[in-house]
Amino acid sequence: MTGFPLLTAVLLAPICAAVLMCFVSPKAAQSIRIISATAMTVALALTLYAFFSYDLTAGGMQFKENIPWIKDLGVHYALGVDGISLPMLLLTDLIGLAAVYSSWNITNRTKEFYILLMILIAGVTGTFIATDLFIFLLCYEVVVIPIYIMVIIWGSTKRVSKEYAGMKLTIYLLMGSAFMLVGVVALYLMASSVLGVNTFDMEALAIAGQMGLLSENFQIFAFLLLLLGFGSLLSMFPFHSWSPDGYAGAPTAVSMIHAGVLKKIGGYGLIRLGLLVLPLGAKFWAPLIAGLAMINVMYAAYIAIAQKDLKYVIGYSSVSHMGYVLLGFAALNVVSVSGAVANMVAHGVMSALFFAMIGFVYEKTHMRSITELRGLAHQMPRVATGFMLAGMASLGLPGLISFIPEFTIFVGSFSVYPVFAVLAISGIIFTALYTLRVLAKVLFGPKDTLFDRYADAKGAEMMPLIILGIALVGFGLFPQLLMGMVGTGTEPLLPLLERLADTSAVIGGIR
């Protein structure tokens, strides 16, 4: 397959589907669904091919494509994947396909829904495979539009209205991108002046940053801007409050994609731009991030305990889990950063499965509160299995996807931030508490005939559970599949990270 533009094909699959659907009658709902599912299946198959044919020993950016676009500004249509972005791409397509099936029963404006969903997935895909900063930003901005429309049209109103939720999500996304944009423009200008050429090429920028061509003060300043942008996207405390409200208001597919992958652009960006391009900035702010990470884990886990609405539980739970990602990032060593990347994948699969199950139950019963739902294992054993799988992964059960990533983060961060790490690790108790309480209340207990008229998941409705369940168990039993890939991206960072460890510039000198 030499010369076949594999990544472009992955990116184009949803776009083609969106374009094609424009020409399909809105009444042909089934055709629309099948087109979307086919496009995402193709994208997933291609991504899987990339994942398993990626040369682990060579490492680095592979499947590269590069076409000059705006010559004066140095913008290239440049794509490529490495050990950090390929797992994220796989995650995108796994969740994308699952989200298509989770939306199978949407009857209100099916056509528009799927078109927007395809655009959303394409946008997210683009951010992960772009090696040009301009393309990265472009794709990121593309994401915002469909999200807003989808929330306010197909969202649901419970504690907060869907309009409020949509606004909150969008404004946070835009605020984040505004900070990010300033940071990126500053970076571009600074790099242009020191390198003498205009370039958005992430690898070139990374070389500039790591060679010390960007001054320390600049790095500290630019990293702060990126941290505000990417941090709020990753629901870093105190910029997390969009997450539970937003997920609660959003339709199932948006919750799945947002919590599952979009959020991870924050962590991905912190590593790809923050760490690789601005290493000294990352080092400077790391202790602050570690502290906030600890707050994320503890504070959000506690709040999740007090929640009644399932979507809020998972919303806060996702904030809590992102704390582990931040902690792994902040510890700045190969082991912890690998754990952070892997944990983004793990959390993505798990939260998407959770939202898919909640969405299914909500669609049938119009109930989402743990005070209303009870004993569903009687009527919906398959859905109960899905909840159990996601719940067990959430509390870090070995043999499921999230255990090894979390363990890796703990190993990597313990020696760097022992106090924060111990507090964050205690999160495993509170996570277990809210997860088990929810599972117990919703799934188990006496049979309630109220739910007898709702059927269990079947046919297409089973697909999210199957797709995500295979990933959840597969990567859990064979963690090297994931960690080996992540390692090719993170292990080359060893010299850089070791150099950083000797640098003393940290915020206020605290550790």
Add this chain to the structure above:
Amino acid sequence: MFYEFALEHAWLIPLLPAIAFVVIGMLTRSYGKLSALIAVAMSTISFLLSTGVTYAVINNGISVEAPFVQKLSWMHIGSVDITMGVLIDPLTAMMLIVVSTVSLLVQIYSCGYMKGDPGYGRFFAFLSLFAASMLGLVLAVNFLQMYVFWELVGLCSYLLIGFYYYKISAREAAKKAFMTTRVGDFGLLLGILLLQINFGTLDFMALKEIIPAHILSAGTGLMTLIALLLFVGPIGKSGQFPLHVWLPDAMEGPTPVSALIHAATMVVAGVYLVGRAFFLFQEIPCVMNVIAWVGGFTAFFAASIAFTQTAIKRILAYSTISQLGYMMLALGVGSLTASFFHLMTHAFFKALLFLCAGAVMHAMADEANIFKMGGLKNKMPITFVTMTIGVLAIAGIPPFAGFFSKDEILGAAAAVSTPLYLLATLTAFMTAFYMARLLFVTFFGEPASEESYEHAHEASWFMLVPLMVLAALAVVSGLWGHMFGFGEWVRFGAAHEAGIDMFIAVSSTILSLVAFGVAWNIYVTKKWSSDTIAEKCGILYKLSYNKFYIDEIYAALIKVFVDGVAKVFYWIDIYVVDGIINGLAGLVGGISNLLSKAEDGQAQHYAGFFVCGVVILVAYSLYYLAVLGGAL
């Protein structure tokens, strides 16, 4: 040769039940009998392989110093390398035999016991998963592998306690078990992380080399912390005080589960972990002291609660906690041999007792209260005989199994600490008493309820055969271990001489017999009234009956420190964190409102503003010229 094959393929031992789990769970769970057949067949092969491994251990002279190890890389990132594999030494072999035997017998028993249950297939799937996890734990080559399977047995325990998921009590008990052991796992995980960070490996054999050298050069400071943290895990898993609260509630699960998981196998995982990491613990005397006293206190404390309980399985549950305390005590006083010897005999006689209790409850339409039974010895003779054997074994009457193992523990305790020895002996007396009470009230005297007595019947052969096998083991396993040099194989350091201290043996036997006599007088001949005794004990009786109110205390603490704090944080999140954000948004909105008011489309207003502006500019220019004296 078969045994060579078994040794080389020991990884099949956990894998086969795991396959059974997948096959039953995915395909056959609606076909009950087929599922049971698959589970039992896989367990039988596992059992045969386990005996093969044990034979290989003896034949090839595999000792604790020179174990058989096979491993492969499971996960590798940076400097962290995690392997999975099998480590076979006499400790492993003994555990394999115990786990696979009891597991197989319990599965056979379940074929009869679970008959007619709608979740028949699911039950065998879970039992198979449990067998796989437990056998994997036993074979672990490093701490992480042990932790992985440790968590998986916890999951199985959760699933099986909550097997009757439609019962609120079962659901809550399952959750409680998971949560309580999770608290212990938190400590265990921290200990494992500290080991990984400081030594770069979690491999048992590697750490065995490194740690003594580390202690010589760097002192015991770090190792004390690590050992204490590691020990928190076993406190949770093996039901030691203060994390014992989940184990009595775990009896909500079906009785075969109580026998297999919450008596014979899973709960001894904590003891096994301490034994496996004995090279680490025994280097630190103060931690050994902690282990000994936690164990000794737990043994006594649980026995004091078992005194007053009325539900048959609860009495047995507290007795399990108490016996686990014995095992910990033995480890704490440095006798790995005594602890593991007791672990083995206890597994057989406690599984026997639970299965007998199950047979009794089965016959009595799931009645659990022993005071509503009575006189069953005529109706269920086989169960009566086997249960009596179990009681004699746990009470330590020679020549039953418990006598030899308990004697070893008492001897080991006496050699180290007199207070601990006295505590253990007192506990032995109490054990004999409450077990005799259980036996006498259930099987002797007059039936409490004519109707259920009429319906009582002996169980089916599926259930009776395992009872008989276990009863035989409860008779011979102690003597066998004593005669054939258990201590030569299962040991730490020098081989343990098998010998009986006559003073300890005679005194503990006499105490047990006295306890039997007292119980006979109270519960069979009714010479002494139990009510009067309870009244005389007053507050003590109440404390014991209510389990020292520990559950209530924990519930109150959780309400305040978990749910209370959670509410406070939630309030902060809504009104402070989000409040500030919404406030800022409101501020922006307010300003834009003000500004938009200015833009009202009235030309007069615009002209007015314009004039005001001109006036201000002119005024400022004049001020600038006149007062500051500058030039425009």
